[in-house]
Amino acid sequence: MLLDSPLPQLDRLFDYAVPAQWHADAAPGVRVKVPLRSAGRTVDGFIVELADEEPSDRPLSELDTVVSPMPVLTPDLYRLARRAADRAAGGASDILRLAIPKRMVRAEKTWTAASPPAVPVIQPDTQAWADEVLGVYPRLASALAASERVAVDAPPHTEPASRRAIEGDEPVEVGAWAHLLVAAAARTLADGRSAIIVVPDHRDQAQVQHVIDAHGLTDAAVAVDARRSGPERYASFLRTLAAAPCIVVGNRSAVYAPVARVGLIALWDDGDALLAEPLSPGVHARDAALIRQELDDCALLFAGHTRSADVERLVGLGWVHEVTSARRESPRVVLSATREGEARSARVPSAAFASAREALALGPVLVQVSRPGYAPVLVCAECRKPARCLHCAGPLHATRPGAVPECGWCGRAAVGWHCIHCESTRVRMASSGSERTADELGRAFPGVRVIVADGQHPVTQVDARPALVVATRGAEPLAVGGYRAVVLLDGDRMLMADDLRIGEACLRWWSNAAALAAPGAPVHLVGVTGGVARALATWTQPAYARAELADRAPLRMPPSMRVAAVEGTVAAVDTALATLRGDVPALDDEAVLGPLTGPAETDGPASRAFVRFDYAHGGAVTASLRASVVAEALRSRRPVKGRPPGPRNTLRVRVDVPDLDL
Incomplete structure (x- = not known):
C-alpha cells in the first residue's frame, strides 16, 4: 500500500490485511482508505500489489474501505513515479498527485457504463501527409520507429492548420512545429502505439489541437490540462487507461499519462519555464520524459526553435541524437542599431522604423516588448x-x-x-510597457490599427490586414500568412535580468517571435550585440547552447553539473551536509556552497546551502539527502504527551535547481 501523504516518513509501502468483504474489489491500482495508527485516523492510498499474508506474531491492520474498484494506478505509472521521486529526493505520492486527478463519481460511472473506445484508424491521406512532413528530416521517421532519443530544430515559420483548403472556413494559422509533432504522433498511432505531446501552455496546446482536428485525428486525441473541469480531467484520465492507443496533448503533467503501449513522447520548447514543476519534488517534464523513455522503451522527441543547454549536453554525450532538416530554413534577421546622428536613447532606430512602415503596406507588423502595462517602472523625477x-x-x-x-x-x-x-x-516614467508603446506607435503611424497582446489583453490570432501588434514576450498572436515585419524591442533590458540563463531565455523569446514572420520578412533585433545576437542572426541556436555549456563547465554551474538546494534550520542543514559527506565520499571540498544563514524564523535561523555533484553521483546524493529529510521529519513530529514539542518542517531539499540564487 502506498499512502497519499506529503509526510516524508510515510513515503514507503505499508502492509495491510484485506477483509473478506473487500476481496472482490481490492486489486492493484485501486483507491482505498486505510487506518493510520500513529495519527488515529484513516488516510487515502493505492494498492500497489497483493500477496498472501506471511505468518506473523503481529497482526496487520485491516483495510478500511475500497473507494473505487477502478484501477487508476498502473504498475508502469507507479514505477515511473518511484523513479522520478527518487531522482529528485522526493516522495512518490507527490508525483502521483500530479498524475492522477481526483475521483469524480459521475464521470467514473459514465465511463464504466460506456463501451470501450475503438482502436483509431488512420486514413491513407493522413498517413501520406505525416510521411511528407517527417520526410523533411531524413532519418527522423526511422529513428522514431526505432525508439531513439532525438532532437530537431523546428521549421521557423507558420502555415494553415490544414493544407486542404475547405471553402467557407476561416484560415487558422499555426506554427509549422505543430505539424511536425502531430505528424510524428500520427505515424506512431498508425503503428498501434500511443503518443504523448507535451507543450508549455494552452496557446501551444490549441495549435496542436487545430492540426489534430484538421487531419481527422480528433477522436483519437485526449486533452490533459488543468484548465478543464474536474469531471473532464477525470474522464480524460480514464480514457488514457484504455487499451486502445491515443494521442495525449497537454501541459507538463501529461508526461505521466498512463497510456497503453506508449510509442512516442514529444516535448515542445523544453526550455520554457512552464515545463518546470513548481510543486514538490519539482521534477521537470524533460527529466520525467527521459526517465519514462528509458523505462518504456519508446521514442523521445525534443523540438524547438532553440536548443536548451540541458538537451545540448545530452546531444554532446551522444545520449540524444540530433536530426537536421534536409533544407535549412531561417528568418531574415537584421541587427538594428542607431545610425550616426540619431539619439542613442531612440527606442526604435530609423532602419527598423522604415522597415515597419514599408511592411504595413502589405500586412501586420509585430513589435515585441519586455513588459506589460503603461509605465511598469516609475522613478523619482529629482533623484x-x-x-x-x-x-x-x-x-x-x-x-x-x-x-x-x-x-x-x-x-x-x-x-x-x-x-x-x-x-x-x-x-518620472523610466520604462515603457506594451500599452505605452502602442500609444507612441499609434501616434507615429496614424490611421493604422494598433493591437495590444499581453496578459491583460490576450489575443491568439490576427488577420492579414495591416496592423501594428504590440505584444509582450510569449504573448505574440499568430498572423494569417505571417507577419510582414518583426521588431524586437527592449532586448538590452531583457538581458539585464538577474538570471544565470537569461541569455538562453532571451534567445528563445526572440527566436519564437522571429518564427512568426512571413518567409523573407525582416526581423529587426534592436540594440543588442554579442553572442546572443549573433546566434539569432545566423540562426545557430545549438551553437550558442554549446558555448553556454563550455562557459559553465569550469564554473561547475548547471546543467554541466546537478545542483541541490538544502534549506532549513542551522542544525538541520549542518547535520544533512555532514551526513552527505559521509555517505558520498566522492564529493570534493568545493561541492558544497554555504551554508548561509538568513533572518531568524519561528523555528530558528534559516540556513541554506547548495550541493553541486556529478550526474554519476546523483543516486547516492539524492538518497542521502532524502534520508536526512526523513530523519529530520521524525525528530520534528507533532508533540506527544509527556514529550517536549519540537520544530516542524526543519529541512527541505530541492534537486536540479536551474540557478544558484544565493
Whole structure:
C-alpha cells in the first residue's frame, strides 16, 4: 500500500490485511482508505500489489474501505513515479498527485457504463501527409520507429492548420512545429502505439489541437490540462487507461499519462519555464520524459526553435541524437542599431522604423516588448531613485498618462506620495510597457490599427490586414500568412535580468517571435550585440547552447553539473551536509556552497546551502539527502504527551535547481 501523504516518513509501502468483504474489489491500482495508527485516523492510498499474508506474531491492520474498484494506478505509472521521486529526493505520492486527478463519481460511472473506445484508424491521406512532413528530416521517421532519443530544430515559420483548403472556413494559422509533432504522433498511432505531446501552455496546446482536428485525428486525441473541469480531467484520465492507443496533448503533467503501449513522447520548447514543476519534488517534464523513455522503451522527441543547454549536453554525450532538416530554413534577421546622428536613447532606430512602415503596406507588423502595462517602472523625477510605495515599499507603476501611481504589491493608489530620499513629490516614467508603446506607435503611424497582446489583453490570432501588434514576450498572436515585419524591442533590458540563463531565455523569446514572420520578412533585433545576437542572426541556436555549456563547465554551474538546494534550520542543514559527506565520499571540498544563514524564523535561523555533484553521483546524493529529510521529519513530529514539542518542517531539499540564487 502506498499512502497519499506529503509526510516524508510515510513515503514507503505499508502492509495491510484485506477483509473478506473487500476481496472482490481490492486489486492493484485501486483507491482505498486505510487506518493510520500513529495519527488515529484513516488516510487515502493505492494498492500497489497483493500477496498472501506471511505468518506473523503481529497482526496487520485491516483495510478500511475500497473507494473505487477502478484501477487508476498502473504498475508502469507507479514505477515511473518511484523513479522520478527518487531522482529528485522526493516522495512518490507527490508525483502521483500530479498524475492522477481526483475521483469524480459521475464521470467514473459514465465511463464504466460506456463501451470501450475503438482502436483509431488512420486514413491513407493522413498517413501520406505525416510521411511528407517527417520526410523533411531524413532519418527522423526511422529513428522514431526505432525508439531513439532525438532532437530537431523546428521549421521557423507558420502555415494553415490544414493544407486542404475547405471553402467557407476561416484560415487558422499555426506554427509549422505543430505539424511536425502531430505528424510524428500520427505515424506512431498508425503503428498501434500511443503518443504523448507535451507543450508549455494552452496557446501551444490549441495549435496542436487545430492540426489534430484538421487531419481527422480528433477522436483519437485526449486533452490533459488543468484548465478543464474536474469531471473532464477525470474522464480524460480514464480514457488514457484504455487499451486502445491515443494521442495525449497537454501541459507538463501529461508526461505521466498512463497510456497503453506508449510509442512516442514529444516535448515542445523544453526550455520554457512552464515545463518546470513548481510543486514538490519539482521534477521537470524533460527529466520525467527521459526517465519514462528509458523505462518504456519508446521514442523521445525534443523540438524547438532553440536548443536548451540541458538537451545540448545530452546531444554532446551522444545520449540524444540530433536530426537536421534536409533544407535549412531561417528568418531574415537584421541587427538594428542607431545610425550616426540619431539619439542613442531612440527606442526604435530609423532602419527598423522604415522597415515597419514599408511592411504595413502589405500586412501586420509585430513589435515585441519586455513588459506589460503603461509605465511598469516609475522613478523619482529629482533623484532618479525607484519610486516605492510608502505603505509596503512595493514598486509603483502608472496605468495611463496623468493617472495616480499605483503599487504593484498592495494595489494602493499613491496619493500624496513623496520620495523618501529627497522629499520630491514628482515621478518620472523610466520604462515603457506594451500599452505605452502602442500609444507612441499609434501616434507615429496614424490611421493604422494598433493591437495590444499581453496578459491583460490576450489575443491568439490576427488577420492579414495591416496592423501594428504590440505584444509582450510569449504573448505574440499568430498572423494569417505571417507577419510582414518583426521588431524586437527592449532586448538590452531583457538581458539585464538577474538570471544565470537569461541569455538562453532571451534567445528563445526572440527566436519564437522571429518564427512568426512571413518567409523573407525582416526581423529587426534592436540594440543588442554579442553572442546572443549573433546566434539569432545566423540562426545557430545549438551553437550558442554549446558555448553556454563550455562557459559553465569550469564554473561547475548547471546543467554541466546537478545542483541541490538544502534549506532549513542551522542544525538541520549542518547535520544533512555532514551526513552527505559521509555517505558520498566522492564529493570534493568545493561541492558544497554555504551554508548561509538568513533572518531568524519561528523555528530558528534559516540556513541554506547548495550541493553541486556529478550526474554519476546523483543516486547516492539524492538518497542521502532524502534520508536526512526523513530523519529530520521524525525528530520534528507533532508533540506527544509527556514529550517536549519540537520544530516542524526543519529541512527541505530541492534537486536540479536551474540557478544558484544565493
